[in-house]
Amino acid sequence: MTxxxxxxxxxxxxxxxxxxxxxxxxPGESGGVATETPVGAARRRAVATALGGEGRRAPRVSDxxxxxxxxxxxxxxxxxxxxxxGDDRGAVRLLxxxxxxxxxxxxxxxxxxxxxxxxxxxxxxxxxxxxxxAGCATGLALAIGSDLAGRLGGCAAERCDxxxxxxxxxxxxxxxxxxxxxxxxxxxxxxxRRD
Numbered sequence: 027m028t029x030x031x032x033x034x035x036x037x038x039x040x041x042x043x044x045x046x047x048x049x050x051x052x053p054g055e056s057g058g059v060a061t062e063t064p065v066g067a068a069r070r071r072a073v074a075t076a077l078g079g080e081g082r083r084a085p086r087v088s089d090x091x092x093x094x095x096x097x098x099x100x101x102x103x104x105x106x107x108x109x110x111x112g113d114d115r116g117a118v119r120l121l122x123x124x125x126x127x128x129x130x131x132x133x134x135x136x137x138x139x140x141x142x143x144x145x146x147x148x149x150x151x152x153x154x155x156x157x158x159x160a161g162c163a164t165g166l167a168l169a170i171g172s173d174l175a176g177r178l179g180g181c182a183a184e185r186c187d188x189x190x191x192x193x194x195x196x197x198x199x200x201x202x203x204x205x206x207x208x209x210x211x212x213x214x215x216x217x218x219r220r221d
Contacts, residue, residue, distance in 0.1 A: 040165025046076040051099040054187040094155035110180040130160035
């Protein structure tokens, strides 16, 4: 064993969706560009994109579900921010409240192919928004409650406040994207040339 930590695929999916919800739905800066919370049809599309991810079918999202997940995303941003500041206790307090509010409860469901079981963390009313809120909050709680807590991060680039889940082998990721990494390296190179 190499000592390398890895996320369980289901937990990774949940924390990845949590990061995408924050990045798609909360205002701030992304790669030096100001971003706003999307409105109207763009809000529903942004939520569907965040929930769908790569290789998954994006769900149909109502206005009420989009509004609920936008509000939830603001709390998720605070969880990531707390972890980036080293405030584990603050992140845990918020996650405990989020799981309680969503009525998160573990439940075994049969895998889509019918071969085996999967633990899901449905909300008490099992709506799209509550189900994802319960799952994302529980996924983040599982990460923070393990050796993976340091894998939740905020972009180190100037003028970017997007978040990420570090799945690198050596846990050294510092940027939300290659674009932010390259922008930071180019700025450092220009500063060295000026000196």
